[in-house]
Amino acid sequence: METQPKSISLEEVALLVKAASNKGLALSGGLAIGLYLPEQFRKRRENDLDFTMFYSGKPDEALKVLNEIARTIGLPKFRELKGHSDTQPRRCVFECKIGGKEAIYIHVEATDVKVPVLRVPVETKSAGKFIVILPDINFLVAKLIFGAASPTRPWHRRIDDIAYLSHLLHFQERHVSKDKVLLFLRKLCGGGKKAAKTRANLRHVLTLMRPDEIVKRTANVRTAATFDFGKVMQRISAAYGSSGTPDQEIEISRKIHHATEQTKKEIAKRLGLKCSEGIIWSGLLSKIKGMSAEEKSFFAGRTQRQLGKRIRRLH
Secondary structure (H helix, E strand, O other): OOOEEOOEOHHHHHHHHHHHHHOOOEEEHHHHHHOOOOHHHOOOOEOEEEEEEEOOOOOOOHHHHHHHHHHHHOOOOOEEOHHHHOOOOOEEEEEEEEOOOEEEEEEEEEEOOOOOEEEEEEEEOOOEEEEEEEEOHHHHHHHHHHHHOOOOOOHHHHHHHHHHHHHHHHHOHHHOOHHHHHHHHHHHHOOHHHHHHHHHHHHHHHHHOOHHHHHHHHOOOOOOOOOOHHHHHHHHHHHHOOOOOOOOHHHHHHHHHHOOHHHHHHHHHHHOOOOOHHHHHHHHHHHHOOOOHHHHHHHHOOOHHHHHHHHHOOO
């Protein structure tokens, strides 16, 4: 039986976040970003939660902390999903099964980067008054850039990252420091050379991505924003993008996203995988890993029909 993510109401989220904050975990991901936005533009429900654990030693305390949280609010124990954790450096994925078909998923990123935090008082019906620990907004912007520009990111997730970036840069631009963002980005990338590559990738993503993709992607989870996404994306590119040769996986991920359902089914069948964009993309990445730039360009530069034919030749 396949376990599906539980759609978590904001009241259920509040109980989890309160318990996590009491353990010193900083809220991260989309929910943390939402607290920097006007209330009407926040997501209405969550399918998973992200936290950041600041540490100076081993990051293997996350499961212990999550099970203490689960016990506090009456949830079953969590378990780490090693297959997912192994593909995401510094981030671990945990599952807490609720009944037979649903589960709560929590992502915990352990980092030794020194990040200022905000302690924000909130109040909800379910959790009462409590303090939420939020990472500095510049760290969140740097993480979004890092994610959007990652060559292994599926295109639909890049859309999410750029949507969050656009909202933050529109509503909180005066609180965002370019110098601080680039400093955090350099640390996340592990040096200036890798950060430069990431910035070249970001510019390429923003060149390829259409504003209407963001509008369509976010329509079901938040109130539609009234600002011009295209203009904000241009500002992001000018401030944080740079010249350079981007990774070809970015173009390929876009082609997979925009492929017809029939093409996706054919690719999934060829790779022996479930017909899900994220799963197809992971499977394709494993196939093209180690290919030369010329071989990768065969995928990146072809039409959808030719893409399908090329993939069918993979062994």
